[in-house]
Amino acid sequence: MSEAVLENGAEAPGKQGLVDDWSRDKQVFGLPWGKAMMWIFLLSDTFIFSCFLVGYMMVRISTTDPWPNPSEVFALDAFGYPVPLLLIALMTFILITSSGTMALAVNMGYRKNRKATFWLMVATAVLGASFVGMQAFEWSKLISEGVRPWGNPFGAAQFGSSFFMITGFHGLHVSAGVIYLLVIAFRVRNGFYERRGGNYEIVEVTGLYWHFVDLVWVFIFAFFYLW
């Protein structure tokens, strides 16, 4: 144990720190349990989304039918031209904006600025809800054009099943995140955490979930919409 602590009381950094953390006969991760467990949940979620994306890769490789061109399928008319992926690009920027407001909310939480934390979390939730709204619009547009999980007029049938499965599961995560954000935001505002010792770690844990939703979208955008 004494080797793990430097002269100034700090734990050793780097590789020596890794060895010390695992071998010092006590709790390995010096983290609040909520934060460690959220990360472990997100790790399991990483595997779920990876399985969806790998499954999509596999059906896209193995089909002999032409794959629909996402640039054309997801184009919208604007300024008199079909602009490729217009709505998808907008959704990407909305999600990034919401990640920024969430990061600020976490910081304001640690500064115990309850009002700013509340409003930044509400802003994040509103942006998240508008993302889900745009996704609903995108789904109805594709459904009206005849895209189904079992087939579509633009190419391989597997396009529809991959699209609805992957974006649907991501949209479900965003919707759950909006509810989660609102619950925590109102608890911050009404002083729930103030009565429990004024610890705003929960805002960071909520933030981890929200940033993860943005992170998954980065991969969906690259592999499903751009590839």
Added chain:
Amino acid sequence: MSDDSTQHPLKIYWIMWGALFVLSTFSYATDFLQDGTLRTTLILAFMFAKAGGIVWIFMHMGWERLAFKVAILGPPVAILVLIWLMSLEGHYVEGSRLEHYGESTFEPQTPEHH
């Protein structure tokens, strides 16, 4: 502990936020390139840059101890094996479909715009 990760100034978040906007714009711009190695490389490069920034700065992984970084970021590496195996399998299935059913006769329509 995470105490040192909670105290840093706002500046780093503003920089990361701006960087994500710029990288997303570049990412979107790859859609206007011709299909090929350059486009694929750029898609992956911008994707990993964005993902890295989100995990390292926004999710504070950069300030965690190495034991935690390894425990969380290590296991997803196994997914590379799954990707490799499924791409082998996918190419094999495509080959046997071509061999037994022949080339696709599907005639795709061009999507209309709204």
